[in-house]
Amino acid sequence: MRAGRTFAIRSITAALVAAGWSLKLIAVAVAHFAPPQAISGSAPSARSRPEARVTFDKDIAPIVFKTCAPCHRPGESGPFPLLTYNDARSHAAQIAAVTRRRFMPPWLPEPGYGEFVGERRLSQSEINLIQAWIEQGSPEGEPKDLPPQRRFVDGWQLGKPDLVIKAAQSYTLPAQGERGRDVFRNFILPVPGISTRYVKAIEFRPGDPQIFHHANILTDPTESLRRLDAKDGRPGFSGMDLEIEADRFDPDAHFLFWKPGTPPAAESDGIPWRLDPGTDLILNLHMRPRGKTETVQPEVGLYFTDQPPTKFPMLLQLENDRSLHIPGGDSHFVVTDDFKLPLDVQVLAIYPHAHYLGKEIQGFATLPDGSKRWLIWIRDWNFDWQGVFRYRSPVLLPKGSTLHMRWTYDNSAGNVRNPNHPPKLVEAGNQATDEMSHLWVQVLPVNNSGLKLDPRLILQTAISRHKIAKDPEDYAAHFNLGAALEAIGQPQEAIEAYRRVLALRPDDEIARNSLGAALQTLGKTEEAIGEYRQVLSARPDYVDAQYDLGSALLSENKGDEAATQFQQVLKARPGDAATHANLGRAFALEGRMNDAEAEFERTLELDPQNADAHYDLGRIFAGQHDYTRASEQFRNALRINPEHASAHSDLGTVLAIQGKFSEAVAEYEAALRIDPDLATARENLERARARLAKRN
Secondary structure (H helix, E strand, O other): OEOOEOOEOOEOOOOOOOOOOOOOOOOOOOOOOOOHHHOOOOOOOHHHOOOOOOOHHHHHHHHHHHHOOOOOOOOOOOOOOOOOHHHHHHOHHHHHHHHHOOOOOOOOOOOOOOOEOOOOOOOHHHHHHHHHHHHOOOOOOOHHHOOOOOOOOOOOOOOOOOEEEEOOOOEEEOOOOHHHOOEEEEEEEEOOOOOOEEEEEEEEEOOOHHHEEEEEEEEEOOOOOHHHOOOOOOOOEEOOOEOOEOOOOOOOOOOOEEOOOOOOOOOOOOOOEEEOOOOEEEEEEEEOOOOOOEEEOOEEEEEEEOOOOOOOOEEEEEEOHHHOEEOOOOOOEEEEEEEEOOOOEEEEEEEEEOOOOEEEEEEEEEOOOOOEEEEEEEOOOOHHHOOOEEEEEEEEEOOOOEEEEEEEEOOOOOOOOOOOOOOOOEEEOOOOOOEOOEEEEEEEEOOOOOOOOOHHHHHHHHHHHHHHHHOOOOHHHHHHHHHHHHHHOOHHHHHHHHHHHHHHOOOOHHHHHHHHHHHHHOOOHHHHHHHHHHHHHHOOOOHHHHHHHHHHHHHOOOHHHHHHHHHHHHHHOOOOHHHHHHHHHHHHHOOOHHHHHHHHHHHHHHOOOOHHHHHHHHHHHHHOOOHHHHHHHHHHHHHHOOOOHHHHHHHHHHHHHOOOHHHHHHHHHHHHHHOOOOHHHHHHHHHHHHHHHHHO
């Protein structure tokens, strides 16, 4: 946490990771083989089929082992195994039907409209081999021709994780959800550790994959959702609509999701995600009861790297849920959205989302020269086979390009996936029988070396304004606009955005606390204190408000009141280095130097690279006339932050007291180069020069 900075994620529907801004994401699931009559399409021409003898061992096994077995094996999502000749022969007719019509293996994007990693599409020659094998009576062939079975790793697919976190208690999934609906449940997994780590991969193990539609993994850096845990007497809490508070600008950047049949994968080089001490992982689960009670106790494995991120992507969302009023019987209902990019980006991955009425999905960009660049085209959408599609090579879109989504829905009786018989009006909502129109795009800002701020802030500001233009009552967009403007350094505009949020939601403590932070940045400390106190009167355990109120009181030299607030924060977050440091400053204001020293020492145990804590501890030692230790701490501060003007100035004073005037002059001059308005350094520089001249 930092004084005057309380950001928050506003996630209308459960988002992905890494703490950030307003995002919607529904992750994906794998369905089973559908009966042939539910599949449309035409068979390939018989003339193109092989005439030579086709056998399982020589021709079919390589296809099955590569594309079918990963899901069709014990413990995975496929309803039956496909590991042997007998397995394949038992389902030969079904395999022929679903591969002929390209229903299996599941792969939605059309070829030529985006080149993606891990494409599961069968070639036409492979399909022809399968058809010929069936027509020839499904012969087994010669054992010598059989390739070795694909080796699957039992347990963790990526090897032993560096850290495994399991839900503390098991959850009993009811035989059916409320009113027969799916069950959405969130589990909080506290992350142990006292140091920042960087995650290169995450693997999710839910238990029986067949009861899950999907899982999202979110990060809660301030433990803000713990207050919801077990409120209904059961582990976790229900719902998809989550609001996660964050104390710095760190927008959602990664697709942290799982669906049955999705293999875990490591992040690209340079793009691990940061995991700070005190962070909770939130497992947002979409479960489908199967008519009997079942036990759920998921766990995740984390794989770390020592290398911090060097690239910082961001997730952009196009959506138009407000337009989803799809009349029963309408077979061609279209919704669109578009967004103009304010800077150059590379598109790394894309995730389209709709439910059962989705028919055709188009995502593309119009470049500044008017040309069209396809990002994805799904001609025959299938809710159960959706996924995140990662590009083999990044797709460059220059500044001024416009992202487009065009979703077509079929709410007629002719849609075999329509859940309503007869068809009825369908609107936007979280249930699978409702609808959604979302396109998530993972972008990496590029060609921005001349910018003096995080380019993602420019994207966040632009996408928030875009959402507000579509829906002036989108409180999350107003909030995230305010947070971005505050981070950019436009507190007055941020205040206006936060006040619009409060006009829509007067009881929103997060927005009110953020309003206080923006007021404090403008120097309106008394107004800020009033907002913080109003927040705490409604929510006394709101830790960020306690911290921000303490910071405001500290800036007003009200050390005793500030200390009370920081002590409350430490009851909830005993390992928060910044709070220990501020408590030390509050004690110092009250003359409690021994207590202040202890707090600064504790700060440095938790965060040895905290330059300000070294500086403050140096001031304590200087006040005790222990100039050797004071000098050591000032030098520590300058080693970490050479631009710390006050540390240069106070080190100069210690050196002058020790009679080292030449060194003192050098430190005062360094302080004034950094901060020419530092009056104390200027006055002491003149004294040191005078003493040095007198000595000479």
